[in-house]
Amino acid sequence: MDFMTAEPFRIKMVERVKKTTKAERQQWLKEAGYNAFKIKAENVYIDCLTDSGTSAMSSEQWSALMLGDESYAGSKSFFKLEKSVQDVFGMPYLQPTHQGRAADYIMAKLYAEEGKYAIGNMHFDTFRGNAEILGALAVDYVVDAGKDTASPAQPFKGNIDLGKMQQLIDENGAEQISVVIITITCNNNGGQPVSMQNIREVSELAKQYDIPVVIDAARLAENAYFIKTREEGYQDKSIKEITREMFSYCETATMSSKKDGMVNIGGLFVTRNKDILEKAQQLAIVHEGFITYGGLAGRDLEALAVGLQEGCDEQYLEYRIKQAEYLGDRLLEKGVPIIEPTGGHGVYVDGRRFFPHIPQCEFPSQRLVVALYEEAGVRAVEIGACAFGSKDPETGEDIFPDIETMRIAISRRVYTNSHMDVIANALGEIYKNREQYKGMKLVYEGSVTSLRHFTAGFELL
Numbered sequence: 297m298d299f300m301t302a303e304p305f306r307i308k309m310v311e312r313v314k315k316t317t318k319a320e321r322q323q324w325l326k327e328a329g330y331n332a333f334k335i336k337a338e339n340v341y342i343d344c345l346t347d348s349g350t351s352a353m354s355s356e357q358w359s360a361l362m363l364g365d366e367s368y369a370g371s372k373s374f375f376k377l378e379k380s381v382q383d384v385f386g387m388p389y390l391q392p393t394h395q396g397r398a399a400d401y402i403m404a405k406l407y408a409e410e411g412k413y414a415i416g417n418m419h420f421d422t423f424r425g426n427a428e429i430l431g432a433l434a435v436d437y438v439v440d441a442g443k444d445t446a447s448p449a450q451p452f453k454g455n456i457d458l459g460k461m462q463q464l465i466d467e468n469g470a471e472q473i474s475v476v477i478i479t480i481t482c483n484n485n486g487g488q489p490v491s492m493q494n495i496r497e498v499s500e501l502a503k504q505y506d507i508p509v510v511i512d513a514a515r516l517a518e519n520a521y522f523i524k525t526r527e528e529g530y531q532d533k534s535i536k537e538i539t540r541e542m543f544s545y546c547e548t549a550t551m552s553s554k555k556d557g558m559v560n561i562g563g564l565f566v567t568r569n570k571d572i573l574e575k576a577q578q579l580a581i582v583h584e585g586f587i588t589y590g591g592l593a594g595r596d597l598e599a600l601a602v603g604l605q606e607g608c609d610e611q612y613l614e615y616r617i618k619q620a621e622y623l624g625d626r627l628l629e630k631g632v633p634i635i636e637p638t639g640g641h642g643v644y645v646d647g648r649r650f651f652p653h654i655p656q657c658e659f660p661s662q663r664l665v666v667a668l669y670e671e672a673g674v675r676a677v678e679i680g681a682c683a684f685g686s687k688d689p690e691t692g693e694d695i696f697p698d699i700e701t702m703r704i705a706i707s708r709r710v711y712t713n714s715h716m717d718v719i720a721n722a723l724g725e726i727y728k729n730r731e732q733y734k735g736m737k738l739v740y741e742g743s744v745t746s747l748r749h750f751t752a753g754f755e756l757l
């Protein structure tokens with residue numbers, strides 16, 4: 297397979313994208329209050345806002361759609377999904393949901409407790425929101441290397457710091473910790489993977505104290521591929537052998553199917569605990585739909601049953617991970633500072649090192665998002681001072697996060713490496729002229745600080 301380095305698919309259907317002028321894009325930016333979420337998708341040339349729900353489905357998935365059994369109860373499509381999930385997770389029970397966040401909601405209801413800690417590497421926003429509503433204390437214990445954007449030699453920057461976990465147990469007593477949630481891969485610090493050793497050790501420590509372990513598995517296949525290629529002892533194992541071992545260390549898993557499920561909508565709640573399943577089913581009936589469809593159409597279940605298998609295909613995964621690496625390498629060649637090593641689902645540019653003259657209170661990564669759209673019609677997203685900023689509850693003063701990045705998320709099977717070249721060339725030019733750029737001012741934010749990035753309005757300084 298030496299010469300076979302191109303995308304492992306051919307294109308059967310295309311979707312036109314529009315080329316636009318800089319003057320048009322400047323006008324649209326102004327109308328959008330310089331917020332990428334408010335730009336119309338039809339005015340975007342390459343859309344890297346998110347990898348969520350943006351995958352291209354295969355011909356097998358499209359043909360499976362036609363087999364969708366829309367029966368309210370006992371749909372044939374559910375049993376196909378059940379088989380596929382059991383195969384990938386190695387766990388017996390599932391409850392489909394309409395999205396990952398609905399599975400998060402059910403999980404939070406069953407595992408988070410008021411006044412008790414929920415330990416994670418870095419909790420995903422939707423779990424954090426649910427936990428906070430329930431009064432649980434969500435703490436992020438990713439290893440220190442996970443917060444350092446420039447440590448290319450670290451293979452597993454999504455790992456949980458066992459020392460911190462032990463310390464919290466020692467200081468508060470194990471009964472004050474209601475759950476440990478391992479997010480694979482760790483989205484918030486660059487799609488960084490978690491090693492099998494870390495999953496095993498976290499699970500062993502939790503077991504000693506009877507603390508349940510949950511895996512947030514949106515990018516389970518990407519994580520498995522990193523284990524296969526970076527962790528001693530896994531080179532000869534198949535992706536599914538690795539995914540099954542990962543889940544052997546947890547009681548329950550949640551998943552946003554919009555990522556490695558290769559579909560445009562859907563979520564999963566998977567467990568080995570029958571009691572937990574029954575409680576999850578009750579919550580699903582109230583909030584999602586009957587237990588065999590969980591807020592999805594039969595055709596969605598079909599597409600997911602096939603998509604989960606395709607997401608675990610090693611030839612696909614090799615292309616997927618190498619595409620992010622390709623973009624990362626092109627950017628590094630041009631001197632653009634990124635989180636290293638590149639993670640699974642995109643490339644994260646370090647806003648502070650890119651624009652060292654723009655202070656964090658003037659949103660350097662958001663400025664970069666605006667510049668990239670203005671120059672090339674490429675839409676990325678800020679994960680920094682705006683998205684993760686918070687306010688001191690007493691003084692109302694802004695608190696800025698450790699992480700200050702622009703995420704370029706790569707959709708699955710959608711763009712070719714020529715598109716990656718466009719992004720790298722545009723960012724290279726902006727980097728050359730970086731001193732010309734000034735910061736931004738936040739002129740509108742909604743009442744909920746943790747959600748302000750979706751609706752914020754900015755002005756250029």
Ligand SMILES: *Cc1c(COP(=O)(O)O)cnc(C)c1O
Pocket residue numbers: 348395396397398400420422479483512513514551552553554555562563
């Ligand atoms: C996307 C995501 C979710 C939420 O899933 P939705 O399908 O968007 O509701 C939860 N956890 C992680 C790690 C995710 O990436």
